[in-house]
Amino acid sequence: MVSNNIMINILTKWSLVALSLLLAAYIIPGISVASFYTAFIVAILLGVVNIILKPILVILTLPINILTLGLFTFVINAILFWFLATIVKGFYVDGFLDAFLGALVVSVVSYLGGKLFLDNK
Numbered sequence: 001m002v003s004n005n006i007m008i009n010i011l012t013k014w015s016l017v018a019l020s021l022l023l024a025a026y027i028i029p030g031i032s033v034a035s036f037y038t039a040f041i042v043a044i045l046l047g048v049v050n051i052i053l054k055p056i057l058v059i060l061t062l063p064i065n066i067l068t069l070g071l072f073t074f075v076i077n078a079i080l081f082w083f084l085a086t087i088v089k090g091f092y093v094d095g096f097l098d099a100f101l102g103a104l105v106v107s108v109v110s111y112l113g114g115k116l117f118l119d120n121k
Helices: 004-027 036-060 062-067 072-087 096-117
Strands: 031-033 091-093
Touching: 004 031, 004 036, 004 096, 031 036, 036 062, 036 072, 036 091, 062 072, 072 091, 072 096, 091 096
Parallel strands: none
Antiparallel strands: 031 091
16 A cells, blocks of 8 residues: 555656646747646656666667766657657657757756655655
């Protein structure tokens, strides 16, 4: 049985990612999100994609990731971000640069929000 505290943390993380998606859409002209509901769906799918596909892609691109000292991981994040824009209706990304910047904004804002709201230490 999952405790209420864990469920609240998961919903808080998803909400933070959804809000960071809306912020990225506000800051970057090439990204658009139709509604908070769409952003929440993208947040959930982004979590699923990061759990399932990202480790596979990181392993497959390990040589180039080593050569770039891990910076190629940003490219993988951008590709996954752009990929979600092709799947979710109401979430649009114009190009790779917009996806790169959007993934960067979502990562930074989600990290800072998690540190602000979720760290109990």
